[in-house]
Amino acid sequence: MRASWSSPWLFILAATGSAVGLGNIWRFPYVTGENGGGAFVLLYLFFVFFMGLPILFSEILIGKRAQKNPINAMKSAALESGAGQYWKFIGAIGVLAGCLILSFYSVIAGWCLAYVYDYVTVANLVTSFEEADEKLDYLTNSPIKLITWHTLFMLVTVVIVARGLKRGFELATKYLMPVLFATLLLLVGHAVIVGDFSSSISYLFEPDFSRLTSKTILLAMGQAFFSLSIGMGAIMAYGSYLPTGISVGKCALSIAIADTSVALLAGLAIFPIVFAYGLEPAQGPGLVFVTLNVGFSEMANGRFFGLVFFLLLTIAAWTSSISLIEPGIAWLSEVSEMSRKRASVFLGLTIWLVGLGSVFSFNLWSEFKFIGMNIFEIIEFVSTSLILPFGGMMLVLFVGWFMKRNIVVSELNLKTDSTFTSIFFILMKFLAPLGVLIVLIENSGIRKLVF
Numbered sequence: 001m002r003a004s005w006s007s008p009w010l011f012i013l014a015a016t017g018s019a020v021g022l023g024n025i026w027r028f029p030y031v032t033g034e035n036g037g038g039a040f041v042l043l044y045l046f047f048v049f050f051m052g053l054p055i056l057f058s059e060i061l062i063g064k065r066a067q068k069n070p071i072n073a074m075k076s077a078a079l080e081s082g083a084g085q086y087w088k089f090i091g092a093i094g095v096l097a098g099c100l101i102l103s104f105y106s107v108i109a110g111w112c113l114a115y116v117y118d119y120v121t122v123a124n125l126v127t128s129f130e131e132a133d134e135k136l137d138y139l140t141n142s143p144i145k146l147i148t149w150h151t152l153f154m155l156v157t158v159v160i161v162a163r164g165l166k167r168g169f170e171l172a173t174k175y176l177m178p179v180l181f182a183t184l185l186l187l188v189g190h191a192v193i194v195g196d197f198s199s200s201i202s203y204l205f206e207p208d209f210s211r212l213t214s215k216t217i218l219l220a221m222g223q224a225f226f227s228l229s230i231g232m233g234a235i236m237a238y239g240s241y242l243p244t245g246i247s248v249g250k251c252a253l254s255i256a257i258a259d260t261s262v263a264l265l266a267g268l269a270i271f272p273i274v275f276a277y278g279l280e281p282a283q284g285p286g287l288v289f290v291t292l293n294v295g296f297s298e299m300a301n302g303r304f305f306g307l308v309f310f311l312l313l314t315i316a317a318w319t320s321s322i323s324l325i326e327p328g329i330a331w332l333s334e335v336s337e338m339s340r341k342r343a344s345v346f347l348g349l350t351i352w353l354v355g356l357g358s359v360f361s362f363n364l365w366s367e368f369k370f371i372g373m374n375i376f377e378i379i380e381f382v383s384t385s386l387i388l389p390f391g392g393m394m395l396v397l398f399v400g401w402f403m404k405r406n407i408v409v410s411e412l413n414l415k416t417d418s419t420f421t422s423i424f425f426i427l428m429k430f431l432a433p434l435g436v437l438i439v440l441i442e443n444s445g446i447r448k449l450v451f
């Protein structure tokens with residue numbers, strides 16, 4: 001018998017754990033900072049609820065219906081509705097994308113681990129922006145250091161998934177998610193007290209539409225997809241352990257709301273400090289690793305709060321990384337002779353090896369570029385800017401056009417011919433896939449080639 005979640009709440013919590021990760025706490029604040037704040041946030045919210053949510057529905061629906069790993073789930077969902085079995089390739093590229101994303105995700109998560117270690121052991125915190133910058137350089141210039149932390153991060157991920165649903169990721173979810181929420185609230189509370197809260201609120205929520213460009217729109221959509229963990233079957237894999245009789249709609253909505261709240265709260269934990277110490281919000285990827293560090297070193301009890309912050313990032317990354325590797329492991333252990341343990345070790349090792357490419361992109365191989373990108377950037381671009389939107393688009397197209405309408409209607413508890421249902425299907429059939437297609441064409445540079 002296939003295992004299932006002990007309660008629907010645990011599924012929602014685990015899927016939220018997948019969604020909440022480096023994307024929310026590291027990437028969302030710096031991308032928002034670089035793109036002018038409020039207007040970007042507004043766009044992001046639009047994409048989460050109008051494009052992301054339909055894909056989230058689709059993934060949970062297919063997984064739950066099929067009770068199989070994403071590749072076989074796509075196949076059996078397609079066959080059940082009389083569509084071709086080739087839909088399984090959408091599952092397959094999803095599994096591949098998960099492995100690719102994890103290969104660099106683990107390297108960046110390794111930085112967080114390195115910072116945790118640093119806050120515990122170092123004698124003096126950094127005192128200036130230059131010093132903080134040097135510190136990050138010192139870490140990224142050392143392949144040995146990066147490999148050590150990348151290895152440790154992957155090791156823990158593999159141990160958790162190898163133990164399976166109940167003793168592995170359900171258990172991790174139960175313990176890690178409450179810690180994650182508690183530390184986040186602690187940090188927001190602290191930032192509100194010591195930081196410049198009102199500037200942060202106006203920065204995040206007062207839109208300045210003059211800052212919007214087509215690039216911002218693409219970024220906001222990519223960020224929404226990455227943050228919700230959609231497009232590659234991660235949530236489908238989690239959904240496949242759902243028992244029957246659970247409302248897919250409510251689950252998807254709860255996950256989207258929780259993920260978005262955490263992204264906004266992360267902004268409220270970071271920007272008050274950035275503004276209070278006169279730091280620059282538009283600092284790019286270095287926002288938490290460099291800028292925020294300067295803030296921590298200037299505040300009272302900065303060592304403690306810095307430590308808590310990077311611990312939060314690490315935990316968020318772990319609950320996400322599990323979901324990136326789970327589709328591959330579920331597939332390997334369900335279709336081959338390999339046990340779950342073996343499959344975890346084998347896939348973990350492979351991903352670890354690919355991750356070395358990202359490690360060396362920061363040092364030994366930094367000069368090695370292909371169409372202007374190093375290995376890390378290529379892997380990130382292909383997986384998150386190309387495969388995720390493509391996968392997401394195919395998933396809504398599948399549910400909108402190919403899945404039997406009565407299956408969708410009954411799984412989502414919709415009324416057969418209400419206005420809401422009609423609007424829902426218009427969204428699934430036309431608006432969501434078309435929106436994603438536009439982004440995909442822009443992202444892949446196809447438009448530049450053609451026009």
Ligand code: TRP
Nearest residue numbers: 019021022023226227229234320
């Ligand atoms: N959503 C996670 C984050 O915000 C990353 C992630 C985990 C992910 N699983 C995924 C992204 C699946 C895309 C697809 O950091």
